[in-house]
Amino acid sequence: MRNQYGTLIFLLLLTPVIFYFHDLYNRFFYTQRLRVFFRIVKAWLISLSVYVIVGFVTKFAFLIESRVFIILIYAISIILFIIIRLILVEGILKYYFTASYRKIPCKYIGPHNSFEAFNKFFKENGVAGFTLIDFNKADHSDRDCNELLLYSKTPNFDEFYKEIKSKISSGQRLHIASALFNKLNLGWEWCRIDSIPVYTFYMKGNQRFRDFLRRCIDIIGSIFSLIVLAPLFAIISIAIKFDSRGSVIYKQTRCGQDGKKFVFYKFRSMLEHKKSKEELETEANYFREHGVPKVETMNSEYITDIGKILRKTSIDEWPQFINVLKGEMSLIGPRPHRPHEVKCYRTWHKDRLSVKQGLTGLWQIYGRGELPTDKSIFLDLIYVMNRSISLDLRLLFHTIPAVIFGKGAY
DSSP, X not given: OTTHHHHHHHHHHHHHHHHHHTTTTOGGGGGOHHHHHHHHHXXXXXXXXXXXXXXXXXXXSSSOOOHHHHHHHHHHHHHHHHIXXXXXXXXXXXXXXXXXXXXXXXXXXXXXXXXXXXXXXXXXXXXXXXXXXXXXXXXXXXXXXXXEEEEOOOSSHHHHHHHHHHHOOTTOEEEEEOGGGGGTTOOOOSEEETTEEEEEEEOOSOOHHHHHHHHHHHHHHHHHHHHHHHHHHHHHHHHHHHHSSSOSEEEEEEEOGGGOEEEEEEEOOBOOOOOOHHHHHHHHHHHHHTTOOGGGGOOGGGBOHHHHHHHHHTGGGTTHHHHHHHTSSEEESOOOBOHHHHHTOOGGGGGGGGSOOEEEOHHHHTTGGGSOHHHHHHHHHHHHHHOOHHHHHHHHHHXXXXXXXXXXXX
């Protein structure tokens, strides 16, 4: 059969990558079998779609184009994925952690009266591999633990962030249970204990090499994007000129890493109008204090017809590849805020400026303009605390559907 080896290599490379982006190599998720099942199905559908799209674009130059083969291979693969992932892997994990010496000591920090509920959950779900230790008991307080479980009942993101920051340390996994995660709609929880979602935070150690690697990815990604998108840049520029008077590129001062100011580029999507510095600061304070989503801060009467399309599809952000190439921004990171917004930060908000600001990030993928200030900044801080190359790659992967469906765009 023609192209059978190319197809085999393609599938062997594609499937593990898609599984990785859906956390199917993370043992913690096997505490929720139904969720793993749906992740397998989703990964399978994406793999099938990618196969068909790549085959169509390349005219099946290196892939098998037989529809019968595609149907058979994917029908067999979904059965194998479910058998291997839901039965074999789960069975192996349970057997491995049957031996008590293989279990991982995990220190519980939280209300003592909730310990039993958490302990019962981990005893019933051996795949997590935990031996939960109540930190409230004096005889266990000095015991070394590789992992921590923090159960927080704080009602606001301000205190919640301070609590996490006081407990998280480099190289140690911190599992966090809090009802506040329900307000973020991230879907990162690997289990729910009494309806409380549990997330895992992991702060990497020395970031120097990762920053160097991240910069290399930024340069390659921005150059590639600018070359590929160059023809579209010309078409969009003409459309903006015909639609309304004014410059094609809108320049604005934004705050980057450590609050350093730089010139930020966008395709102009609004009619030119200005607000005084006092008006901007008053507006920023109002929306922060009242928890109003950013989408409601926009005055739609100034947005042009072309601008509505550019904003909805995030095409207006494309010129920021220039900022990335210049080193003022990164592909992944918190979105850069304007100086008057930074001036209105609460103390805990300022930690989002500790890393290079990005073209896309958690806020861009999970909510965008639909989230009020505290929630969007807390998302940025989740990224800052869990920052890694693997997380960057995942966020790049998840940016594609977020942009296509335009969720929260304004």
